[in-house]
Amino acid sequence: MSREPPPSPRGARTHPSASGIRWRAWARHHRTMGVDSARRLLRRPLGSLLTMLAIAIALVLPAGLWLALDSARLLDAELEQSATLTVYLETGVGEGEAARIQEALAAQAGVAGTRLITAAEGMAEFQQALGLRDALTRLEDNPLPASVVVRPEDPGPEAVRKLAEALGAVPGVDEVRLDLAWLERLRHLAELGQRVTLALGVLFGLGVLLVVGNTIRLAVENRRKEIEVVTLIGATHAFVRRPFLYSGAWFGLGGGLLAWGLLTLGSDWLSAPVSSLAASYGASFHLPRLGPEGSTILLGCSTLLGWLGAWIAVNRHLAEIRPR
Numbered sequence: 001m002s003r004e005p006p007p008s009p010r011g012a013r014t015h016p017s018a019s020g021i022r023w024r025a026w027a028r029h030h031r032t033m034g035v036d037s038a039r040r041l042l043r044r045p046l047g048s049l050l051t052m053l054a055i056a057i058a059l060v061l062p063a064g065l066w067l068a069l070d071s072a073r074l075l076d077a078e079l080e081q082s083a084t085l086t087v088y089l090e091t092g093v094g095e096g097e098a099a100r101i102q103e104a105l106a107a108q109a110g111v112a113g114t115r116l117i118t119a120a121e122g123m124a125e126f127q128q129a130l131g132l133r134d135a136l137t138r139l140e141d142n143p144l145p146a147s148v149v150v151r152p153e154d155p156g157p158e159a160v161r162k163l164a165e166a167l168g169a170v171p172g173v174d175e176v177r178l179d180l181a182w183l184e185r186l187r188h189l190a191e192l193g194q195r196v197t198l199a200l201g202v203l204f205g206l207g208v209l210l211v212v213g214n215t216i217r218l219a220v221e222n223r224r225k226e227i228e229v230v231t232l233i234g235a236t237h238a239f240v241r242r243p244f245l246y247s248g249a250w251f252g253l254g255g256g257l258l259a260w261g262l263l264t265l266g267s268d269w270l271s272a273p274v275s276s277l278a279a280s281y282g283a284s285f286h287l288p289r290l291g292p293e294g295s296t297i298l299l300g301c302s303t304l305l306g307w308l309g310a311w312i313a314v315n316r317h318l319a320e321i322r323p324r
Contacts, residue, residue: 030242037246041254048254054211055255059302060262062201063290067263069193070288085160086177087148087167098146101172105148108170110163113151145174157184205305208255212248212309219244220317227318237318244314245307252306256299263290 041048087105089098095118106114152163164176220227227240267287274287290298 029239033243034246037243038250041247041250048251051211051215051251052254052258055208055251055302055306056258056262058204058207058211059255059259059298060266062197062204063259063263063298064266065193065197065200066294067267067288067290069190069197085150085152085164085167087150087170087173088175088177089146089148089172090174091145093146093172095146097172098148101170102148104170105150105167105173108163108166110153110159110166111150112153115149117147117149205301208252208302208305209309209312212251212306213313215251216244216248216310216313217317219247220314237315240318241311241314245310248306248308248310248313249303250306252303252309253299255306256302259302260290260295260298 089101093101098116098118102114102116105111150163150167152160154160160178164178167173168176230240267289271287
């Protein structure tokens with residue numbers, strides 16, 4: 001009499017666990033709803049495009065201001081590098097004494113570099129700037145003092161003021177001249193621009209929420225009967241909400257792509273005139289672009305705003321739908 005072999009202990013492992021089945025079903029439903037929501041948008045191309053275009057217009061202005069502030073930060077960095085102090089020495093100081101004073105100034109803490117301008121060099125620059133070479137050559141004595149141009153390590157207004165006080169105490173120094181009003185004005189303008197950009201970003205972000213929310217509200221109303229039926233057979237709010245959330249995310253992503261395209265076209269359109277204007281002032285300036293990081297932030301924010309607008313609209317209207 002033959003005996004049956006004992007069951008293999010690995011037999012139980014061939015059956016997937018309940019949690020694994022639920023996870024695969026959840027992932028499959030997400031994938032299905034994502035594809036289905038995209039197909040529904042493609043069935044109404046004109047309406048979907050207009051909604052995405054409204055989102056893009058709402059995103060272009062704060063993103064454009066962000067790029068403008070980025071340009072201002074680049075300009076601010078260039079201006080800070082050019083921030084210098086002019087130290088005028090006492091009248092009658094010879095070139096040897098001026099060189100020793102320059103060494104003393106260079107030894108001060110916070111000084112990155114110095115350049116000595118002798119009285120003769122100062123007179124030559126003055127004559128060349130004003131075109132009065134013949135008139136000034138008749139002067140018996142050079143009235144201009146020697147000077148030292150000092151480049152500070154820290155171009156901040158407060159640090160430069162402290163450095164000017166320290167340099168003014170060096171023997172042989174008559175006056176320290178600095179003009180940081182332009183730098184402070186630029187920083188105040190940059191701070192104002194940041195606050196304006198933040199306020200506009202919040203305002204237009206709310207506009208995106210309203211646009212997506214109104215579009216999703218209409219979609220919920222159009223599928224009201226379907227929602228009532230699936231709710232009667234036991235569908236949860238998360239199940240019903242999922243396709244609309246994907247639709248909102250698609251709207252946001254499409255609006256972000258359109259905004260990226262508009263910003264790129266606008267940058268290309270304005271690049272040549274801006275470069276020509278900067279060249280007329282002897283400067284080199286180019287409009288900044290979003291780049292990979294900025295593009296990722298723009299698309300991520302637009303997609304998140306679309307998803308959030310859909311979530312708010314669906315939750316509000318699901319609470320009003322009662323199966324009959």
